[in-house]
Amino acid sequence: MNLDVFRIAAEPYYQPLGNEIATFQAAYAERLPVMLKGPTGCGKTRFVEHMAWRLGKPLITVAAHEDMTAADLAGRYLLEPSGTVWHDGPLTLAVRHGGICYLDEIVEARQDTTVVIHPLTDARRILPLEKHNEIVPAHPDFQLTISYNPGYQSAVKDLKESTKQRFVAIDFGYPPPSTEASIIVRESGTDDALASILVAIGERSRNLQGHGLDEGASTRMLIHAGRMVRAGLPLEMAVQSSIVLPITDNPDIRAALSDAIQACLP
Amino acid sequence: MNATEPPLTLHLVPPDQEDSATRRLHRLMRARETLRPMFLAAWDALSHHFDASELEAWACAVLTLAHVNAGPACLIAYWEASRYGDGRREIAPLLVAGQAAADICRHAGAQSATAALQALPGAGRVLGNGPALARWWRVMDALARQAPESVTSVAANIGEILTPGTIDAFENFVAAGLKFASGNKARRLAFFTLQDELARRMIARDLGSVTFPETELELKAFVTALWGRSPLLRSFPADNSQTPQRRTSIAGPLIRLPETYRGVRGKAARALFRAAATHAQAHLVLGQGLFPVGTLKPLQIALVNLIEDARIETLAMQQLPGLRRLWAPYHVATPSGVVAAPTLLARLARALFDPTYADNDSFVAKGREMFAASAPRIDDPAISREIGMLLGNDLGQMRVQFNAKTYVVEPVYRDDGLGLWDFGEDAPPSGEVMELPVDAVRVERQEAPNDDGTSREPDEQGQPRGRGRPVAPDDRGVVIAKYPEWDREHRIERAEWTVVREVPARAGDPRRIEDALDQADVLRNRIGRLMRGVRIGRTIRLNRQHDGHDLDLDAVLDAGIALRTGREPDPRVFRSSTSMHRDLAALLLIDISESTRDRLASGATILDVERLAVSVLAEAMDRLGDPFSLLAFASNGREDVKMTTVKSFDEAYDRTCRARLAGLKSGLSTRLGTALRHAGHVIGRETSARKLVIVLTDGEPSDIDVSDPLDLVEDARRAAVGLHAAGIDAYGVVLGHPGIQATSRIFGRGNTMMVHRIEDLPGRLSELYFRLARR
Structure with missing residues (x-):
């Protein structure tokens, strides 16, 4: 089977913030698994796409969720008219044919599910398929990348120590204001002045993190606000609909955030 | 129904209980010709709503009233209240009323009890039938004890007194009256009959005004969003309506705002709160340290403040241009009117804030010029002092009138400026400043003496601190239990070897806990999130x-x-x-032995950290509705294992509990095994399916009469095993390295959590609870 459908044709825009590209390249060269940490909307997924493009490898993305079972990752027998047929899961696909497997928000999955990646992430680099009675050795191109958001992690939802310690980690944060403004300009097509106002607004909401908001407005959110403005909405309305309303339902916090945003507007 | 008809209701009397209250009450009433018709009318009305057991309880309440010689008027008042009160659908409020009226009768006489019962419908209309009404009864009862003559006055004026509409306001009112009169009966009566000015002012509600608590949450979030630092906001009580509105003040890290802004309503009031809090926090975030007072005169101080205000606001608006819209409406000075210091200062303030403002006065123009000239050094607080002193000299030479006593800063949102100054030795250390009037400050307006009644800090209502508590028969506390102890050497259990004594908790200042909680905002929010995860039946x-x-x-x-x-x-x-349904009871056992007195790098003691950890968790458990209890223990030999109940299972977690938590003091040793046995005994009475004992300790067990600590470790292990056998999960949380060996021996490795950095305890403890609660 060919993984060409998973190849990324055009370069996804990514603005490096530090040495994350070099880190990832080094990890890939050694085929070490990578863990991306950071709040939502700060560019983790975009970064993986960019790296897959840069390395010219196919990228298979799996969004983890609570009900995900090991079979959903590794594969299962399905019934077909001719009989039972084994179907590789996305992880097996990447292992067998060589690609980057990206498990998004890995902690959402149950801990017993995540242990299937253990044999892949140490020196063995194999994937045992117990049901299929097969051991799949990893393709030389295969690499595993996971992401997780320490922000809404809690004591009850955390990676097992034995999982954590297999990964090389790259920490993502919100970009510094000037960089963030240039990202907003690039992604939403607004002008510099508007982008700096949006960055200031973003900072106000991030100040509320832990004081009423679980997380501040992400770069992605600010880009959306910029795009709403470009589509013709007045700035205040755009900010209200793409930042204030989605981010919280608490009326006090909403009022406070709206007013704080007012203070950022010229 | 009238008396000639046969009493239809007699068949309701439970036949099996020979001497039930119902029976006795009916017997009693049969003998009272005048009361009988009214009693039967009430009984008949009630029997439509309540079943026999509820009626029995009600009859009991009536009998109680009769037994305290409440008199016919009082009984009738009770029946009327029972018949027509809003509480007809529920028996509980009626029983509370009966009991409370009997208590009032004991302390203040039948007339007072009657008056209180007659006031009940009025109170019920305002407060509803819930816990607020029960609190109303408690206040009335307290009043009956402390000021028996005033109960009738309060009851007669209940409609007016409850105008503010909340039970808090009522509690506050009564407490203020008692304090105001300080034991003087005549003054008390004047207050409670509303002849006193203060009393009238307290109940006059400025309709539409916004109080600080109403806007606190929003205000806090707003200021945090702007400055990235959570403000510590407090309010001071509203002051006398004849004086100008008192300004915000800064005291150390605290910002104190008025309880309400008089005459400002609705949105405008919220906006003013925001403007004031933002200005004050801008000082704290953008200002740099305090100005030394030196030999400055009050006028110079006022001017330095003014320039510093302008400087800070300029800096703030450079970052957040929209703040101009927030502050601009309050700059209303106009270039006209009498040339007096306060108006000139207000005009200068406006001139420095508003570039479009035109003012020809030479003093204002000079101030503006100097401020503009120092624009390149705007980051340097020294310019405020330089310009302020020069302008102060100028104004002094102009011989304009300046009265430091009556001067208030304009515009209204600005702070009084006192928090910017270092008054040297005379001033109390920061943080405590808000407690004491700053005498050294010439610009400070003293609170009028009769304000004392209203300027109480909330904690003083709850726990009287200075008052003596009942002294225990033995000064070591009341013996509540004896437990066996394991003798390791001889391998036997010595029966009744240790004695547990209940030591009444000292009430501390609950605000210490509340302040600490305030500062642990981020942690509390995280715990709140964890809580949301478990609350809805997963x-x-x-x-x-x-x-x-x-x-x-x-x-x-x-x-x-x-x-x-x-x-x-x-x-x-x-x-x-x-x-999954939650059915979990938890008991937290807090080690307060001598070693918890040790200080950490941050200056807090281990006990302080334990306190914060416990209060964060208690808050969460309280909101989850899990039954829980907090016990603190320390020991002084086997004959004296002291237990202090901070919160028992059947108590609500309220300010009183927080006061007790704040009042815990370090001392003595750790006889863990006995404490565990006692904890098991206490939690064993709970009916929850899962029972959890969490022990917070900072080291291995020890006591003065035991030479080998291993003896106590072994005993504690047996106690833990005993708990396990009784279906109680025991869990040990150890602070710091030394205790880990012993504690994991006691509770087992899986049931021990070690906290390396003691500062992490508050977060770790709550996480542990939530993890255990999910299992």
């Missing part, structure tokens, strides 16, 4: 079920394969989900 998925709403794909495949290979398939091919 759903769990069940695979391979006989029935369910969904096919379990893996099971179906297995079954299909089995069918085709000729084996018998497993019929359980469905998936379903169920929700």
Whole structure:
């Protein structure tokens, strides 16, 4: 089977913030698994796409969720008219044919599910398929990348120590204001002045993190606000609909955030 | 119904209980010709709503009233209240009323009790029938004890007194009256009959005004969003309506705002709160340290403040241009009117804030010029002092009138400026400043003496601190239990070896806890999030079920394969989900032995950290509705294991508990085994399916009469095993390294959590609880 459908044709825009590209390249060269940490909307997924493009490898993305079972990752027998047929899961696909497997928000999955990646992430680099009675050795191109958001992690939802310690980690944060403004300009097509106002607004909401908001407005959110403005909405309305309303339902916090945003507007 | 008819209701009397209260009450009433018709009318009305057992309880309440010689008027008042009160659908409020009226009768006489019962419908209309009404009764009862003559006055004026509409306001009112009169009966009566000015002012509610608590949350979030630092906001009580509105003040890290802004309503009031808090926090974030007072005169101080205000606002608006819109409406000075210091200062303030403002006065123009000239040094607080002193000299030479006593800063949102100054030795250390009037400050306006009644800090209402508590018969405390102890050397359990004594808790200042909680805002929010996770009965998925709403794909495949290979398939091919119910009681055992006195690098003691950890968790458990209890222990030999109940299972977690928590003091040793046995005994009475004892300790057990600590470790281990056998989960949380060996020996490795950095305890403890609560 060919993984060409998973190849990324055009370069996804990514603005490096530090040495994350070099880190990832080094990890890939050694085929070490990578863990991306950071709040939502700060560019983790975009970064993986960019790296897959840069390395010219196919990228298979799996969004983890609570009900995900090991079979959903590794594969299962399905019934077909001719009989039972084994179907590789996305992880097996990447292992067998060589690609980057990206498990998004890995902690959402149950801990017993995540242990299937253990044999892949140490020196063995194999994937045992117990049901299929097969051991799949990893393709030389295969690499595993996971992401997780320490922000809404809690004591009850955390990676097992034995999982954590297999990964090389790259920490993502919100970009510094000037960089963030240039990202907003690039992604939403607004002008510099508007982008700096949006960055200031973003900072106000991030100040509320832990004081009423679980997380501040992400770069992605600010880009959306910029795009709403470009589509013709007045700035205040755009900010209200793409930042204030989605981010919280608490009326006090909403009022406070709206007013704080007012203070950022010229 | 009238008396000639046979009493229809007699058949309701439970025949099996020979001497039930109902029976006794009816017997009593039969003898009272005048009261009988009214009693029967009430009984008849009530019997439509309540069943026999509820009526029995009600009859009991009536008998209680009769036994305290409440008199016919009082009984009638009670019946009327029972018949017509809003509480007719529920028996509990009626029983509370009966009991409270009897208590009032004991302390203040039948007339007072009657008056209180007659005031009940009025109070019920305002406060509803819930806990607020029960609190109302408690206040009335307290009043009856402390000021028996005033109960009737309060009851007669209840409609007016409850104008503010909340039970807090009522409690505050009564407490203020008692304090105001300080034991003087005549003054008390004047207050409670509302002849006193202060009393009238307290109940006059400025309709539409916004109080600080109403806007606090929003205000805090707003200021945090702007400055990235959570403000510590407090309010001071509203002041006399004749004086100008008192300004915000800064005291150390605290910002104190007025309880309300008089005459400002609705949105405008919220905006003013925001403007004031933002200005004050801008000082704290952008200002740099305090100005030394030196030999400055009050006028110079006022001017330095003014320039510093302008400087800070300029800096703030450079970052957040929209703040101009927030502050601009309050700059209303105009270039006209009398040339006096306060107006000139207000005009200068406006001139420095508003570039479009035109003012020809030479003093204002000079100020503006100097401020503009120092624009390149705007980051340097020294310019405020330089310009302020020069302008102060100028103004002094102009011989304009300046009265430091009556001067208030304009515009209204600005702070009084005192928080910017270092008054040297005379000033109390920061943080405590808000407690004391700053005498050294010439610009400060003293609170009028009669303000004392209203300027109480909330904690003083709850726990009287200075008052003596009942002294225990033995100064070591009341003996509440004896427990065996394991003798390691001789391998026997010595019966009744240790003595547990209940030591009444000292009430500390609950605000210490509340302040600490305030500062642990981020942590509390995180715990809040954890809580949301467990509160809603978590759903769990069940695979391979006989029935369910969904096919379990893996099971179906297995079954299909089995069918085709000729084996018998497993019929359980469905998936379903169920929700888990929480039924958990927890007891937190807090080690307060001498070693918790040790200070950490941050300056806090281990006990301080324990206190914060416990209060964060208690807050969460309280909101979850899990029954819990907090016990503190320390020991002084086997004859004296001291237990302090901070919160018992059947108590609500309120300010009183926080005061007790704040009042805990370090001392003595750790006889853990006995404490564990006692904890097991206490929690054993709970009916929850899961029982959890969490021990917070900072080291291995020890006591003065035991030479080998291993003896106590072994005993504690046996106690923990005993708990386990009784179906109680015991869990040890150890602070710091030294205790880990012993504690994991006691509780088992899986049931021990070690906290390396003691500062992490508050977060770790709550996480542990939530993890255990999910199991």
